[in-house]
Amino acid sequence: MTRQELVSQIKSKKSFLCVGLDSDISRIPKHLHTSDDPIFTFNKAIIDATKDHCVAYKPNIAFYESLGASGWVSLQKTLDYIPKTHFTIADAKRGDIGNTSKQYAKAFFENYDFDSITVAPYMGVDSVSPFLTYENRWVILLALTSNKGANDFQHLQDDGKPLYQHVLEKSKEWGSEENLMYVVGATQTEYLEQIRKIIPNHFLLIPGVGAQGGSLEEVADKTLNADYSILINSSRSIIFASEGEDFAEQAGEKAKAYQLEMEKYFS
Amino acid sequence: MTRQELVSQIKSKKSFLCVGLDSDISRIPKHLHTSDDPIFTFNKAIIDATKDHCVAYKPNIAFYESLGASGWVSLQKTLDYIPKTHFTIADAKRGDIGNTSKQYAKAFFENYDFDSITVAPYMGVDSVSPFLTYENRWVILLALTSNKGANDFQHLQDDGKPLYQHVLEKSKEWGSEENLMYVVGATQTEYLEQIRKIIPNHFLLIPGVGAQGGSLEEVADKTLNADYSILINSSRSIIFASEGEDFAEQAGEKAKAYQLEMEKYFS
Numbered sequence: 001m002t003r004q005e006l007v008s009q010i011k012s013k014k015s016f017l018c019v020g021l022d023s024d025i026s027r028i029p030k031h032l033h034t035s036d037d038p039i040f041t042f043n044k045a046i047i048d049a050t051k052d053h054c055v056a057y058k059p060n061i062a063f064y065e066s067l068g069a070s071g072w073v074s075l076q077k078t079l080d081y082i083p084k085t086h087f088t089i090a091d092a093k094r095g096d097i098g099n100t101s102k103q104y105a106k107a108f109f110e111n112y113d114f115d116s117i118t119v120a121p122y123m124g125v126d127s128v129s130p131f132l133t134y135e136n137r138w139v140i141l142l143a144l145t146s147n148k149g150a151n152d153f154q155h156l157q158d159d160g161k162p163l164y165q166h167v168l169e170k171s172k173e174w175g176s177e178e179n180l181m182y183v184v185g186a187t188q189t190e191y192l193e194q195i196r197k198i199i200p201n202h203f204l205l206i207p208g209v210g211a212q213g214g215s216l217e218e219v220a221d222k223t224l225n226a227d228y229s230i231l232i233n234s235s236r237s238i239i240f241a242s243e244g245e246d247f248a249e250q251a252g253e254k255a256k257a258y259q260l261e262m263e264k265y266f267s
Numbered sequence: 268m269t270r271q272e273l274v275s276q277i278k279s280k281k282s283f284l285c286v287g288l289d290s291d292i293s294r295i296p297k298h299l300h301t302s303d304d305p306i307f308t309f310n311k312a313i314i315d316a317t318k319d320h321c322v323a324y325k326p327n328i329a330f331y332e333s334l335g336a337s338g339w340v341s342l343q344k345t346l347d348y349i350p351k352t353h354f355t356i357a358d359a360k361r362g363d364i365g366n367t368s369k370q371y372a373k374a375f376f377e378n379y380d381f382d383s384i385t386v387a388p389y390m391g392v393d394s395v396s397p398f399l400t401y402e403n404r405w406v407i408l409l410a411l412t413s414n415k416g417a418n419d420f421q422h423l424q425d426d427g428k429p430l431y432q433h434v435l436e437k438s439k440e441w442g443s444e445e446n447l448m449y450v451v452g453a454t455q456t457e458y459l460e461q462i463r464k465i466i467p468n469h470f471l472l473i474p475g476v477g478a479q480g481g482s483l484e485e486v487a488d489k490t491l492n493a494d495y496s497i498l499i500n501s502s503r504s505i506i507f508a509s510e511g512e513d514f515a516e517q518a519g520e521k522a523k524a525y526q527l528e529m530e531k532y533f534s
Contacts, residue, residue, distance in 0.1 A: 024366075024370070062361075062370035065371065065374045066371065068378045093361065093362060094360070096358075096360050097416075098415075104329045111334070120389050120390075123360075124414070124417060124421070125416040125419055126415050126416040147390060147391070148365075148393050149365075150390065151391065152388075152437055163425075
């Protein structure tokens with residue numbers, strides 16, 4: 001998907017919501033466990049209930065990989081079911097030496113037809129570049145993450161600037177606003193304005209609203225620009241809004257509530 | 268596998284060689300492509316030819332993941348075929364927020380029965396800890412990698428110390444010499460002595476000998492200790508020593524040559 005297509009979806013839906021399909025088998029409603037493919041059955045219902053309110057879906061690959069071969073089948077079926085109007089993110093946090101990252105790119109952009117993949121920056125340019133050679137596919141690079149461990153290394157200072165800023169400044173030369181986004185946690189609100197100074201136009205993927213405690217309003221205020229180039233992700237607070245038979249309905253309600261909060265930013 | 272068992276294997280074989288099963292489908296000999304499972308057929312022959320000369324096998328997961336569902340089947344068959352005497356490494360470079368890393372740990376330590384997994388440090392403690400809760404399983408954390416991109420961020424200095432040293436110093440508190448190893452590239456010889464000062468006893472997994480240009484002798488001189496706690500990995504220079512029908516024989520010869528180079532360090 002191109003940047004223009006994604007921006008156009010956001011503006012037409014008045015939504016920059018991404019739904020995280022962290023479909024943990026131990027948390028999906030019990031009545032689905034008798035289905036042939038409980039994960040896909042769950043995802044299908046979640047997608048049906050939320051697709052009008054969001055512009056993107058982000059399966060976290062760990063929840064599929066942990067199920068062995070059947071998990072990869074559920075992932076493929078889920079990806080096939082997501083409407084082509086929606087941007088898809090393989091939240092995989094891959095990254096390896098050049099010839100190996102090339103294989104990961106093949107996995108997620110050729111075998112699976114994802115629009116984008118999250119990538120870890122630690123190994124530098126040759127671990128990221130192979131993903132950037134695909135037309136209209138995106139790298140979403142970890143910059144400042146939403147978790148507690150983000151404090152261990154991402155704020156280390158070199159030359160007066162924290163590591164995550166070095167990651168932003170160096171890596172933005174590797175791609176463009178058309179194929180490179182950044183992960184910035186919603187729990188990191190005090191750093192968002194500084195981040196927008198370095199990358200005013202790049203898309204940000206912002207997880208951490210909901211279960212992790214980030215505020216949608218605070219995040220939107222500090223990161224929105226003319227193109228609305230942000231994707232705010234919520235996973236657990238939407239997909240596990242209810243663990244009963246009304247799980248899909250409740251997920252839809254929760255997604256709609258987020259979309260309504262977002263709508264006020266569109267004039 | 269425990270540290271004691273691994274050290275004992277190393278001493279008895281006079282080898283600290285790890286064979287990297289980066290079994291790229293586009294590089295395995297043509298005559299194997301008619302087999303039902305070319306990747307497993309290739310790996311099986313490589314394992315038969317090299318097992319007497321090495322103590323560990325390291326499949327890089329990207330080469331299996333890039334093949335879709337069939338790749339995971341080949342990986343499982345390969346893992347089942349590796350003798351229980353050999354240490355197994357899932358070279359996966361995973362890492363995510365806590366509840367997600369827990370899923371990756373489940374994938375590689377429960378669904379697949381790997382002794383260890385490589386993990387990226389960027390997201391900090393909660394991305395690493397879930398892997399350390401399994402008894403006799405290991406995290407192999409990226410510290411200073413062998414690739415060109417290692418220079419982008421791993422040498423940034425905070426408080427007079429580069430990022431990779433902060434990673435070593437902080438993370439060594441998260442685990443012990445019994446469940447935590449580090450990746451240190453063989454191409455990084457000028458830093459190896461400094462690294463050994465910080466972690467004199469931890470196992471090091473050292474890739475980069477062979478195709479990437481690192482010298483076995485230089486690396487061994489600077490990192491060996493009383494327990495011989497290093498694993499020197501070679502992938503392409505062994506498994507693709509020949510792309511003809513004699514590929515396994517040539518791989519065996521190459522592995523044996525490495526083992527003979529290693530033997531001189533055992534008194």
